[in-house]
Amino acid sequence: MTEPLLRIDDLHVDITTRDRTVHALDGIDLDLAPGEALGLVGESGCGKTLTALSVLGLLPAGGRITRGRILFHGTDLAAAPEPVLRGVRGHTVGMVFQDPLTSLNPTMTIGAQVAEPLRLHTRLTRAEARAKAEEMLGLVGLPRPAERMTHYPHQLSGGMRQRVAIAMALVCEPDLLIADEPTTALDVTTQHQILELVDALRARLGMALILVTHDLGVIARRVDRVAVMYGGRIAEHAPVRPLFAAPRHRYTQALFAALPERAPDPARPLATVPGRPPVLTTRPTGCRFAPRCGFATDLCRTAEPELTDGPDGGRPADRTAHTFACFHPAGPAPGADPVAEIRPPAPATAPPRADAPLLRLTDLAKSYPLHGGPFARRRGAAGISAVAGISLTVRRGETFGIVGESGCGKSTLGRLAVGLEAPTTGTVEVAGRDLATLRGGELRAHRREVQLMFQDSAAAMDPRMRVGAVLTEPLVIQGIGDRAARQRRIAGLLDDVGLPRGAVDRxxxxxxxxxxxRLGLARALALAPSLVVADEPVSALDVSVQAQILNLMRALQREKGLSYLFISHDLAVVRHVADRVGVMYLGKLVETGPAEAVFDRPLHPYTRGLLDTVRPPDPASRPLGGETPSAAAPPSGCRFRTRCAFATERCAAEPPLVGRGAGHVASCHFPLRG
Structure with missing residues (x-):
């Protein structure tokens, strides 16, 4: 067996705050061979990121390693002094952090930041370091790297910033790359490009990888082995194929059951993990998952299971064995449905029939003028075309999904629908009323009718206001009820979204x-709207919490007859929740239709490219490549033609609307026939 590049033995980490100590990691054992990829998965707070940060000695304030070793190239990093750790960080171990915007220095140019590790760890001159940095930016697929060297982080998109973060981590050609949620909240094509990039660089540099993520789909395609973490311990460990074919630990089984793509019927709610992860201020007795497990017995509550290859087996020596810490594991039948026995039943009542239009968008367009910046210097640039001639309807009781890459105009469309933005041309009608004509009381009534769930729920709430004030604010503005009536309304909202009534004081x-x-959803429902525009409502949530939010939204739709305009880049989520789907590209709606038809039999090459990006590898697939054109100077005719494998000169003209029946239409000269 190859000598491990990294070995973690019996790692314990405590985090001490002013009033308590959290035993965040409790006996982690892992190893990693040169060139190997290991995935760490689990819910938020299970210890994934802390395990990765421990390798580099980047523990949060109050954090300390209380026991164990972290051997890297034979050196114990757990006991190493700070000068030794500084020599490792960015040199032999690279780190890609979850949020590239906060990990990049806003006052330094991109070139200076990528060159900085070379200046610290090598003897290259300033000019040589800058040349190497520019080469690395080109290697990670950043367009026009020489030009980007002079830019600052805020001038780049999210996908570009993530590429810069990867370039910084790899510029010294490390032996190990630690990637903490490197593609969270990125659209599927940017995610695919970044992960393909990491795979190619791993092969070129012979580099090992630790991939920390809650996205099980990413894990399935990108790593060799997986460690499933729960409550600061490893619950299951196996090579990736055996784990996905037959998960043994009941926690792993529950995570798989929560995936939207595993749901056999969109009408049925997703399986969820009841309760909450343990609070590790004291070491739990017995199995840490027992309070949330439907298969737990008295043995599980009193004894802690060891990580073995069977309920009666000993601790295996082979690191490639399929091991799990569970007294009552799921059956090891490859090919069987690993989550069938824990799926919830279908709801007793079907969603209300969707018929009458509630929201109607007609030839809707939105352009933003260019007052400054690099685009303003382009001659003839009229503005950024964020939305370009979109027409659609959302019926009462229906969920209409909007999908597309970042920058395609999805969020702008949502803001136009609720009236936060005024269209450049076109109309927005809600319940037959044109928003442009509303004044006074009619406009106030519209604000009650349509509400928005923002993508970043934390940034959408005033941090100085208690939850009670946040939820009461729209009622006060609209002059609804007295103090007692508002309190009753807020208590009911908290009940609806599954939060304790005591949350009002936090x-x-x-x-x-x-x-x-959930609080964002409660605020959106405070005025009892008919339409909720949900902008990435489950982005960056782990699969179990995502399932809870999606189930809650569906249940409230059944109870209250809500309509949703559901905006997301997660195709599996949209397929599960949406009745109909619209696919956007560069401000245009290129395909619409029933969700099943669009996902199973796409008409537009762009839709097919999105789907091929997230499907298992297939020689016939055509994942999207190339760079999206600027919205300040979009291509004439079909805006997708610069990236389309089927494009001809004919595509320079506006494509016609073609259909396949049942409301399934696409704007394309060469629609797919599959």
Whole structure:
């Protein structure tokens, strides 16, 4: 067996704050061979990121390693002094952090930041370091790297910033790359490009990888082995194929069941993991998952299972064995449905029939003038075409999904629908009323009718206001009820979204990401709207919390007859929740139709490219490549033609609308026939 590049033995980490100590990691054992890829998965707070940060000695304030070793090239990093760790960080171990915007220095140019590790760890001159940095920016696929060297982080898109973060981590050609949620909240094509890039660089440099993520789809395609973490411990460990074919630990089984793509019927709710992860201020007795497990017995509550290859087996020596810490594991039948026995039943009542139009968008367009910046210097640039001639309807009781890459205009469309933006041309009608004609009381009534769930629920709430004030604010503005009536309304809202009524006295930062998203939904429902525009409502949430939010939204739709305009880049989520789907590209709606038809039999090459990007590898697939053109100077005719494998000169003219029946249409000269 190859000598491990990295070995973590019995790692324990405590985090001490002013009033308590959290035992965040409790006996982690892992190793990693040169060139190997290991995935760390689990819910938020399970210890994934802390395990990765421990390798580089980047623990949060109050964090300390209380026991264990971290051997890297034979050196124990757990006991190493700070000068040794500084020599490792960015040199032999690279780190890609979850949020590239906060990990990049806003006052330094991109070139200076990528060259900085070379200046610190090598003897290259300033000119040589800058030349190497420019080469690395080109290697990670950043367009026009020489020009980008002079830019600052805020001038780049999210995908570009992530590429810069990867370039910084790889510029010294490290032996190990640690990537912490490197593609969270990125659209599927940018995610695919970045992960393909990491795979190619791994092969070129012979580099090992630790990939920290809650996205099981990413794990399935990108790593060799997987460690499933829960409550600061490893619950299951296996090569990736055996784990996905037959998960053994009941926690792993529950995570798989929560995936939208595993749901056999969109009408049925997603399986969820009940309860919450343990609070590790004291070491739990017995199995840490027992309080949330439907298969737990008295043995599980009193004894802690060891990580073995069977309920009666000993601790295996082979690191490639399929091991799990569970007294009552799921059956090891390859090919069987690993989550069938824990799926919830179908709801007793079907969603209300969708018929009458509630929202109607007609020839809607939105352009933003160019007052400054690099685009303003282009001769003839009229503005940024964010939305370009979109027409669609959302019926009462229906969920209409909007999908597309970042920058395609999805969020702008959502803001136009609720009236936060005024269209350049076209009309927005809600319940038959044109928003442009509303004044006074009619406009106030519209504000009650349509509400918006923002993508970042934390940024959408005033951190200085308690939750009670956040939820009461729209009622006060609209002059609805007296103090007692508002309190009753807020109590009912908290009941609806599954939060305790005592939450009114807490501040937003005191809640988890999933709880804040529930608060965002409660605020959107405060005025009893008919339409909720949900902009990435489950982006960056782990699969179990995502399932809870999606189930909640569907249940409220059944109870209250809500309509949703559901904006997301997650195709599996949209397929599960949407009745109809619209696919956007560079401000245009290129395909619409029933969700099943669009996802199973796409008409437009762009839709097919999006789907091929997330499907298992197939020689016939055509994942999207190339760079999206600027919205300040979009191509004439079909805007997708510069990236389309089927494009001809004919595509320089506006494509016609072609259909396949049942409302399934696409704007394309060469629609697909499959």
């Amino acid at each position: 501040y937003p930062h005191e809640f988890s990401g999933g709880q804040r998203q």
